[in-house]
Amino acid sequence: MNIVSYLKKNGITHTLKIINEYKMQELFDSLVSIFTKQKELRNSIVIECHTDFENNGGAFYDYLINNEYNKKYKIVLLLKDKLVKELPENVDYFYLRKPSLRKSYVMSLSKFFTFDNDMLRKYRKDQKHFYLTHGCFPLKSTIGKITVPNYVDFVLSPSGNVDNIIVKQFGLTSKEQCLHTGFPCHDIFYSKPEPLVFLSNYDKKIIWAPTFRKGGGYNRNDSTASYPLGIPLLETLDELANLNTYLSQRDIALIVKLHPMQDISDLELKQFSHIKFLTNQDLNRKNTNLYQLLMNSDALLSDYSAISYDYLHLDKPIGYVFSDLNDYKLGLSVDNVDDYIAGDKILSFNNLLHFIDNIYLEIDKNKEKRKELFNKIFEKQDGESCERLAQIMEL
Template structure:
């Protein structure tokens, strides 16, 4: 790598960050490799997730703990945020900071028998290790090709359905007949079938006729100046053009006694955000979600309907079998494009381009009208192979993690 050119293109700060977060670890790995590369692997499971203890890695971890796998196996979390460690970890569970170089982290990487990843796949250091890429979300319409790097040494790549295998494989720069594709369903889906609920009560204790969850996809942020849309909007959110429209939306919700929860993407840059909570609008960020202990999927179960766009959230919500609206007000501004030529083949709900369309959706939810019910049943069966809440069970069976 031409260091001078890299610094010129990315900047000194970014270069130092990369060296600290990645390059020092490579040196530490080589040092430890002299002593550990021929040692027997240990019953250690290393888990990485999208935003710590969440997404597929979080659901898989919860399954392991609930079924007492930690009595036999040591579970080690790769943590991105120190704030995530405000809770006491169970027996035989440890953590290391993902982006902080350490001998401890690399010791585990050399000796862990299993590696799971949602977002940042760690290369296996040994051929006898077993690794699986769960992914950090389900199927979505937005094109992420080039942003997802699945190392060649990953043993299994999780798939939600046979119908979607070619789309997923293309996004990962693979082929649909790659033998590593495993059709076990995403672990996070099990959250929809658990008895855990009550996350809505963490946000509000008021009673509303209906609760609608709005989950816009990532548009700008991620820590490296990434921006996937040419227009972020004057308020830092899509669809709503100005504060007058935002007030009009709140007034309409208030008239119908409907709560709208605006749940922003955890990586979204909040510097552009120009809205605040109102009587019938609550705002959740990546930080407040952690502070409140809110889980996306448990919250989805508590809500009556969802507004999303080309995000995977719109398809995750199909497991709830409740009404969905798709906000395509800025799809022309999305720089990466979509994964399919005709998105209408993958929509089963209200299509929103402007504020008046959103009001129609709110009216239908308030009146318990579900005009897209039949279309939704067809789409559900395309997106998912399983509706049984046993995806984590299938994962431990695939990985041969036994509990006896």
Template sequence: MKSFLFRLYLALMKLVARFTPMQDNKVVILNGAGRSGSNGYLFGKYLEKSHPEYEVTLVEPWPSSHLPLKTWREIGAAKFVLTTHQPFKVHAKQINIQFWHGIPLKRMGIMANNTTRKTDQRNAKLWQKNADIVCSSSDLYESLMSACCGIETNKYQKTGFPRLDALKSPAISKKQLLMDLFKVEDADAKIGIYMPTFRYEMEDSQIMRQVEQGNFLTLADFDIEQLNYNLKQKQQYLIVKLHPYEMRLFENLHSNFSNITFLNNDYLNQQDVDLYELLGNTDFLITDYSSIYFDYLTIDKPIIFLTNYLQQYEEKRGLLMGPYEDVVPGICVKTQQELLEALDKSDQFQQKRHYWLNLSNQVQADSNCENVVKLMKSIRG
């Protein structure tokens, strides 16, 4: 019922916005990716800094049923509507540029195990009707997206993703990051970041209960004191960046441990940065089935993969490539003990990372953002 009412609301607002005169230099960014590697947010910052000839409006959170009429008129006035999730535009004369928010590793849409045929068909129609241009990084990306969403090949443009530009030039120095998050100065520090996928969709109350109790790694042998001790011995510092849903499970997102800290959106908003604007200063990534690892290949740092719920996740939603432990370019671990051992090992996966980087990112440009601007200018007439 809520879904039907929201679609009705969107239809009414689109009708209102349709009567606003369109402006060729007007760009609206519908950002549904928050501050966690948002192509939309980062591209908007680039436009405001480097291309003042464009008038940019950032709409977030998106989608929302609480936008004022003024915002809907802004949407209606835009020549270009840029989206990070489902493609959207008010009328046919607008150009929707679809950024999306990650190279798909998990099955979604038509390919997913946990969606309905009716929903899949509705989403495929939205892509066919509203997506004019789909920004791409590679043939691999296009194959994966089309498998999931039924996107026609002529919609793709290999511009690269704006978020990858931010990895190359962090907005916050490593020294400042250490001081802000850990209150230390350590010239020899190694900063790691843990970013799991959306684990709630496994529909396992036991997993959520572990997270709520502080076991953010959801490992059977989890011991945060031992983890902190081992990190401290190796001058390693771990940033924990959970999915927004999981962050809400914690009453207090503050760690009492010297070498472990939680990163929430408050810090990112205070600094006016996206996560990717500090990610380049990290030295290793720990993840499970999050597609962030494709992006992390850009900075060529070690990656560790937690696979303790791999079988359950494959059954519930599914993965697009496999066998997973053979595909991923890093050590796979199932226990905290294995994780600690992995943190001690030398990097032996650089060649495999380079292989997957070349497959997933064929756009080797100085500025992916500028590639998108050039594309916009080429279709303005």
């Protein structure tokens, strides 16, 4: 990296932030590795989550704790936000973006690493790195956005049917890196949902979970369109108010779950009687999570997000909001998109109302197509993905 040109392009504040978050840690890592490269690796598992304590890393962490693996293994969490709860015995943490010599030392001697998003360096060849991903199947193209380093040992893939797509999208060296254990975050779908009090007054619940268009990093914007409400298709509060009336007449709640990486600083997030905008922080305050929200729903609206594939495990209707596909910079990971979706394409406001009416009337025309797609995408269809991952690690 040419520091002068980088400074001119990004400014001093951003440059200093990058130096502090990345370059200082790289320096510490290099220094510590000199002293630890001959030491025996320790029974330690490092876990990074897309959002702290959630996604695949969070589900695997819960499995390890619930099955008392922390009695044999030290579990080290890499956190992005301030720790707000007490950790169990033999569980430690470091902040992902805060340089630390001790972090370098602990990680340089750890046996196993799992990452949902930020794949850190491999200190030694005898360490094992697992990229669990933060989306089971990338319908949106990730080329140039997610590149898995060649030192990563295994990458979760839903099945051999899509390994070629996974290899291309993540820049893998071969299909041998693909691991078909299932995804830890899907295990919860095979358990009984916890009732959510804040949804109990509605007859039916539709979750709208758009992928992020703006956010996800330093001034990243994946669309040429603007989204004043943070979602495609709807642009004004008047449109939301009209939709709210339509929903209230059918006693249906529309829960807009904003992507955790979505920049919401300039959004108009007004709550209506039957339309609610929720962030991860909102769910945390309600003592629940995205997966419980999905399990308590009757249908899903999404787009190019992998959540539409997660939702196949629940066998409920899915609508695909593709109204801004031509504005979406990343494009899709497949050419024949109709072979990889199992629900209505929603291109207009009237399409959206039609989808809502079908949920209200309990009309489900895509059940068989969902089953076909589910069997095509997912090799594992049970609640034992965490157990299989632990077996692969020989814990």
